[in-house]
Amino acid sequence: MTASDPHSESDRSQPVDDPSVSAPTAAGTARVTDAGSDGRPRTRTRRVRDRLERRAIVASAVVTTLLLLVMFYYPVATVFVESIVVEGVVTLAIFADLLRNPFYFGDFARLIAGESPLAVGQDLLSSDRRLGIVGFTAYQAFLSTLLSLALGLPMAYLLARYEFRGRRTLRSLTILPFVLPSIMVAVGFVATFGQNGTLNAVLGAFGLGPVSLMFSLEAILIAHAFYNAPLVARVTTAAWESVDASAIETARSLGASPFRAFRDVVAPQLYPAALMGAALTFVFTFGTFPIVLALGGIQLATVEVFVYQLIQDLNYAEAAALAIVELVISLGVLYGYLRYEAKHTVRSRGVRPLPRKSLSPPSLSVRELTPRFGLAIYGVIALFVFVSPVLSLIYRSVAGPTGGFTLAHYQFLIDRQATGAAYQARPWPAIRNSLLFAAAALAISLPMGVVISVLTTRRYRGRKLIDVVAMAPLAVSGIIVGIGLLRGPVFGFEVGDYRITVTGAVAIIAAHAVACYPFVVRTVAPGLESIDPSLLESSRALGASRTRALIDVELPLVWPGVVAGAAFALAISMGEFSSTVILATGTDQYTMPVAIERFIGRRLGPATAMGVVLLVVTSISFVIIDRLGGESYGL
Template identity: 75%
Template sequence: MSDHPRDGPARRLRRRVEGRLLTAAAVVTSAVLVVAFYYPVATVLVEAVVVDGVVTLSVFAEILRDPFYFGELARLFAGESPLAVAASLLDPDRRLGIVGFTAYQAALSTVASVALGLPAAYLLARFEFPGRRTLRSLTIVPFVLPSIMVAVGFVATFGDDGTLNAVLEALGLPPVDLLFTLEAIVIAHAFYNAPLVARVTTAAWESVDASAVETARSLGAGPTRAFFDVVAPQVYPAVLTGAALTFVFTFGTFPIVLALGGFQLATIEVFVYRLVRDLSYAEAAALAIVELVVSLGVLLSYLRYEARHSVSARGVRPLPRKPLLPSTPTPGAVLSRLGIAAYAGVAGVVFLAPIASMVLASLTGGDGALTLDHYRFLLERQRTGAAFQVRPWPAIRNSLVFASGATMLALPMGVVVAVLTTRRYRGRKLVDAAAMAPLAVSGIVVGLGLLRGLVFGVEVAGWRITVAGAVAIVVAHAVAGYPFVVRTVAPGLEGLDRSLIESARALGASRARVIRDVELPLVWPGVVAGAAFAFAISIGEFTATVVLSTGADAYTMPVAIERFIGRRLGPATAMGVVLLVVTGLSFVVIERLGGEHRGL
């Protein structure tokens, strides 16, 4: 666009700046990702192939041939016959290895999450009842709750002296022992990821065009046939999306397994942490690359599938919702309500019991009587704790400050990437995959890379550049949170009416001004929702933080809970309640500012 002849020098300069603003923002965002993510991760992963200054694949070869890591598949990598290895995989006594067990528990967790999430999506999308919007808004809260806090809640529920065994004892039933079992890990993962499945599936169900269903019914299709021929094809892509994300998240699980499974049920991430703690960096890097290959493969498949099956909701007349309690119930409606009641009971045990048990444990003493001793312990620790001890107020303050800083960094990064990945150009899929890479990379690796790079210092042109541990934590949290900003903003940008943008450009608005004055106001609920995700994820982030919080003044609430739980469960539950209140209030306040949105 040429400058108007009557434009003054200042206006022409402004037009040129605005015309290049998006490019500049993309360059800055790329530079931040290179410094804060790609370079630190590369410095760690390169140690898997560069040992003592020599390029070698010996570390990979040792891991691939080690049954401890790859189980029966290690025999295949060692050169044995594929038929013999395939036969051994059918043996009941087969060895899975750490990698195989990680994939196995992730697959079970995915099935459990989908099984719990689908009924919730059906309930929210197809029925009308008081509090439906509030319940829909709260479905994502478990997903952003700090994992270490959820682990405390599950210990308080399913432990030997937990709420579940207390209820069973009162009913005269034998106790159950779920701690340090695969079942506990799967249930905890379902607690996290079933709401995510419900969220994305509800949005898809609400986007089903009612006229298509009515057309199928008018052509003679019954309700069941119309569902499988019209509704299901529009819903199952969202189900697969939720399943793919669940598998990626649970394949890279760390705090839940560490707290509920211990090293006897360790995943790849737990062993990466253990190897890093033992200073076995080459082996840790090689194992992290194995994890990255699997997670990134699933993530790329998800992004490719999402691009092929994205459905615009513009002009769609959604299916009408049915009252949950009809005035004249039919036999079918009664059975449906009984099923919903049964699901509500299961969901109550999985979703509400851990939180309620944690709150109850924070108010219960060793003799079972109600007490505030655990909260008094936190106050006493705050007042008289030594410098090296964890105190509540610095943990709360650090969590809020770090989350605020991470949100202010993650939000513009996420918006810029969302704009770039919703434009039509060659290589867009590659940009999208590269931008989403933080979802697939181990938080331990990111934290270790930042620690050994920016925190310890990097030599650049004779200058040694270092940053404080607190700054590194903010950067790590921003890297972890900005993909969620992308996933909440991008669907809104994809669904915008392009004629509005073209009209603004035709009237002389620059690309940056169109984004600022037209696009962002229209997708503002998604932007605010992305901010809520970034803030809540930062408050609950534990994996990278536990590596970077080396100083006495850099620990957060999740790190404080982890240190408390290693000594006394009571103060850990009290600190968990504090974290629950802070996280819940932060998320609800920011979420209310944005209203409903159709993103992740």
Template identity: 30%
Template sequence: MNSLTTTLPAPPRVSRGFGRDVGKGVWLVAGLIAAFLLLFLLLPVGTVIYSAFVTELGQPTFGHFLNFFGQTLFRESFVNSLQVSVLSVFFASVIAIPLAYLTVRFDFRGATVIQTLGVLPLIMPPFVGAVALQLIFGRSGSLNLVLNDWFGITLPIMDGLTGVVFVESLHYFPFILLNLVASLRNIDGAMEESALSFGCTGFRLFRRVIFPLAMPGYLAGASLVFVKVFDDLGTPLVLGVTNMLAPQAYLRITSVGVDDPLGYVISVIMICFSILALWLAARVMKGRDYSTLQKGGNSLQRRTLTPGMSLLAYGWILAVLLVVLSPHIGILLMSIAKVWSFSVLPEAWTLQHYSTAFNEAGGMIGNTLLYCGLAAGLDVILGTAIAYLILRTRLPARQWLDWAASAGLAIPGLVLAIGYLRLFKGLEIPFTGTLVTASWVMLMLAYAVRRLPYALRSCYAALQQVHISLEESAQSLGASRLSTIRRIVVPLMAGGILAGFVTSFITAAVELSATILLTSSESNAPMSYGIYLFMQSPAGRGPGAAMGVIAVAVVALGTYLSHWVVERNASRASARHAQP
């Protein structure tokens, strides 16, 4: 995850005699990839940026931005989005930093289970968790009902922007947790021992030595949290908060139309701040040395907590996990609750919601599998091809393909969808009479473009582990480049390709920002859109929760299968290397 905020490392030098000549096939593949990225990423985003700086007659202007900042609502939305994003990063850090440090630094029983449970929020759409959290922490939720009965007080946890920060912090803190755990594990334990020998202990040791060395991982996760929160559309809409940038962009485009310049101004601001967050994370680390002399073999030594400290640590972690997993608990209870209103727990139970979900939204489940499956398949094909061009050829300016593909990470889904609506406005699919923007293909392509960076990194890492001598040997025996790729490279990359496929699939399955704008009818809608529609009315929240549980189950199963296959391939590889 750490590498998600930066471009890929410089490709290793291609050995002599391999990939020296850039054949027609290489140029053709590179051209097709460049054309895809140009048509479905660069041009739509460029159209959005262009539309924000020109008048209706095509004359350059800054008047749209002056109009934007001249209106109180838009200034308020801009400030609110910044505040929510920064506060979400802060509270996500409060959750993730102690959790990562305790489970890596100390001899903790169940550390792996704790870290696994800490990642679960990522597999649930945040807007689904927002509804569940309202039932638990809202004004009339379970917690406030108990507090009112016992102490006569209520806590405004889910009110307005506070509720948005609460939901976003709980949902996105795993980005920091995953990156920080990886960084902490790579710290050379000798540096800690040196600090201890000079009397640096306790919190001072963490503040002066350990955390600064883990800073790359923390900044990578924090920048991702900022970008994701700044981009999120579903959570504010579900909570009824519209005075933020993403909801305002959505409302302007859907109410005024795709010709509204203020919608494009908001989109440009969202792009700029997303890129700025990723750039700042890289900039802070630039020129500083975080490397250690040893890795893995002499990592931070696990230390034993005293009984008192152990009790406090386990108590804190249990309380944190209970809050973190409350959306999952709430959505599960909601999916089987017949009546749940103004009560601590549901008053009656039923499985009818699941029947309704399958009967009324069975097509949406199939659509999700189709769209996300095609998008993930396209991602691993493009990711494998780009990784091969970078690592195995001497194609001029091949690094630009990586930069262009990675740009999707900094482009909000809402902005990409607006770009598609603007760029392909009025175009029809040949021989069908169907508008391009009304086709489910646009939605699938939006999923693919936004998830391509994830698949690219998995494929790149997998190809790095395939020694080039294997390909050279095959070609020296007369195998063509295509045959070598098909019979040697791709099979050896299978684990990384599968990991990239599953990562793209599960993240696309919970996408709402692009989905809500590009879905033209319920017959073409995926599950995320169906869940959002159900959640709009109290009567539909039961079936919506059932669909949410199904979505979480699908994503969790896919995640488990990917880990299982990758670990099995790694075990087989280790066994082969161990053979004499």
């Protein structure tokens, strides 16, 4: 018998428990397994597992793409198609009618109709000019942007240039607009600036007359500043902290005055950040919905409010066309900013940040007192704009009609739960739906966000295109997504002889997941980008697949970002209103924000009580996610 014979005596003499030999087969032969990269033999199960691991990222990318197509791109495409296809015929007649309608475009519509630009310009400069719905939306967005810059830039200066007690807390609070539901903040502003609000109560205590800010442009602007001034401060603070101190010192040593050094060295590095904050603020406030719905009334309605009204009137084609006009304007603003950023962004490497000046030691000099005086003034403004609405919400939920403490508003919610009709908003279904939808949206958006983060931070072909395509939901209004999901999957579509439809709950979860996952990407991707590539190379050299390296090396390093992304996703889902109010109309799938909106139109007390419930539930969910993340990874 030759040595190559598999039935040689030497082969049969090997111990049965040798790991390199499998158990005897039915034919009495022994099968030698191949060795893996770690030197250990691989069984068939392990080979299958290794193949799955090697293809896991590709498979995850395919699944994520399909989810995006179904949950986002198909609904948005449905809206676009519905705006240009009327009774099976492709036409731009709806857009033409919109552009020529003074109700939407005011005096600008006369230009489309062929009137003299000179005559139209004279009317626009007169006191009785007509802006139309689109013009007013742009006007209030412009004013909101100016107010947000006026409040956000001083905050950025104080945070970046001075060290004082509470600075880190103040900087942490700049994340506030991303975690507070807009409809809850709107109720807080009603409780603050309403006829019987806390502002008038404070003024009355000093013998001053009442101030009426409700259903006014001023209330809308202040509410928008509440959300967007911290955003401006956050992005501008980062720019301040990246200014190279040595460049300023060089400019001063060459004879430049402090103002000249600021103008020529510091300002060029701040402009892109300030413009980014301005562009984002304009886009967010141009697409405003719950704030205006609660604080503005029909006389100050914006584009999104009228889109919602058209949907209520079942005028889907005009609603879709108006939503597309809004989307084009928003994308145009973002495109203009991105073009500016590409040409003017100053990139600094190895900078030495400017040292912060301490405000703690007491001093009576004018030079030292000035920033303290400025900080005190800004503190009063911040208390008025950023803190008072939330405190007023809590206070009004327990305040009686004639003063004093009461739990009547919470009792109303309990009574409504026990005896309310099926068509009325009840607390427990709203809480239950919010929690279930948030959990489901989190389960979808978190893996999607991690996968997209991996694809956009590694040297995959076309990663820039992936980033643009995946981040598109940030620029698309929830109203558009809601219309698309309603007119597409919810109403159903035909595939062969079958008609496929989804329930309202599934559509709401899809809308929430689409709104959530970009924020997961923005918290996870920077961490993945900063990981030392040598760590991945070492793990791959030791035989780990790309998926195994991600699970065992990368994710543990960026786990705080994953937990933060989960917290963002949860908060955004809990507070999502725009798409939910469309998809929940006429159903029992309403959430806490929708219930608040239904209460606020009738009784402010129950609306504030429901707002506090939303605040408590969101806070508890935050704590649970934070605790789970910390306990699992020792954070």
